[in-house]
Amino acid sequence: MTRRNARGGSAALWTGLLMCGFALTGTVVALPPDQAGAQAAPARVVGEGGASLEECAPGPAARVSDPTAAVPEGGELTPEQAAEYDRQFREAVLPLRGHEIQPPQAVPVVVHVISAEDGRGNVPAARIRDQIDVLNTAYRGGxxxxxxxxxxxFELTEVTRTVNDTWFTRFGEYRxxxxAELRQxxxxxxxxxxADLGTxxxxxxxxxxxxxxxxEQDGVAIAHDTLPGGGREGFDLGHTGTHEVGHWLGLFHTFQNGCSSPGDYVDDTPYEREAASGCPEGRDSCxxxxxxxxxxxxxxxSDDSCMSHFTEGQAVRIAEHWAAFRS
Incomplete structure (x- = not known):
């Protein structure tokens, strides 16, 4: 559900290794209180011995470059949470079997720009249009x-602008x-x-x-500097928006469930033990x-410059989710 900046190099990686080791020895890793009581999934152990590695379930630790960063919306999905979402999906789509399922003509988009009084986060109209262009190119396979x-x-229908220092710097707390106040x-x-989602x-x-x-809570939140040209190192080409809209349309992370079945519930995306950082082309973690x-x-x-496509299986899955829940 959440995309985090994996910057931080070996420090971020070793944080993940240590937290997984603690989890395996019985230590409970607590998430920040604004995560609505969500359970933390253990991180992964990276080392030799494929069988033992596969026992370590996907979790958020190896993706947090700043250990104090709050993870909203329940953090990473546990295997049980993903399975429940998939159960709801299969139940909802069952009556549609045998019917032709088509994507919508165009998804209307309302962008809510929340900024600070000093102008931080006041995303200009041109960058918003660029973000919509990125979405259209990505979802058309371009x-x-x-x-x-x-x-x-995707078609931009409206932009709202709210100047509020508290909302801008503490979006997760007041989300x-x-x-509820802004959604349309x-x-x-x-x-x-x-907004500013934090480090x-x-x-x-x-x-x-x-x-x-x-x-009233439905939607996508992205850090203002991840829009095209926003200046977020490695992540300012607009693909945080592409990624999060993928969740909004029903897709899991490619590394959901690690090397264990059913992975991300899409047949043509290979299994992946853990999230990619940077662009490790040719990696085979499973x-x-x-x-x-x-x-x-x-x-x-991966970094925005490394991201390039969805698969045919993902395309089918989002069309079915649209028909089941959003049409």
Whole structure:
């Protein structure tokens, strides 16, 4: 659900290693209190011996460059949470089997720019338009020859601007109030919120399955400096938006469930033990499974310049989620 900046080099990696070691020896790792009581999944052990490695479930530790960064919306999905989302999806899509499922003509987008009184975060209109262009190119398969054309397109319908120092710097703490006050449209309207999300955190999103129980909270939040030209090192080409919209449309991370079945619930994305950092092309973290790691897939944690495509299986899955929950 959450995309974090993996910058921090070996320090960030070793934090993940140590926390996984603690978890395996019985220490409970607590998440910040604003995570609504979510359980922390253990991080991964990186070392020799494939079987033992696969027992370490995906978790947030190895993706936090700043250990104090708050992780909203429950943090990384545990295998149990992902399985429950998939159960709800399969139940909702069952009546649609045998019917032709098509993406919408265009997804209306409302962007809510939250800025500080000194002008920080006041994203200019040109960069917002560039972000919509990035979404359209990515979801049409325009960044790579192997990229799937998902059939989804996005149309900017409105931009709201709110100047509020507290909301800008403490979005995670006030997110429920912010979204309840600003959100527009129905289940098929994409609401994007930009603000300062804090050190290390790039963005987060709700899932389609969440809409019925909390429609006023539906949407995507991204750090204002991750929009195209925003200046976030390694992450300012707009693909945090691409990634988080993928969650909003129903996709899990490519590294969901690590090397264990059913992975990310998409057949044509290879298994991946852990999130990618930078652009480790050719990495094969699940050698017992077919295929190299999908490090250039938009649902990974790679640098923006490394991300290039969705797969045909992901395209089918988001169209089915749209028909089941957002059409």
């Amino acid at each position: 960044y790579a020859t192997e990229g799937a054309d998902t059939g989804f397109s 429920d109030t912010i979204r 449209g129905d289940a098929g309207t994409l609401n994007i919120y930009t 290390g955190l790039l963005g987060f999103s709700t899932f389609p399955q969440d809409y019925e129980s909390a429609p 050698p017992r499974k077919a295929g190299k790691d999908p490090v250039s897939n938009f649902m990974n944690y």
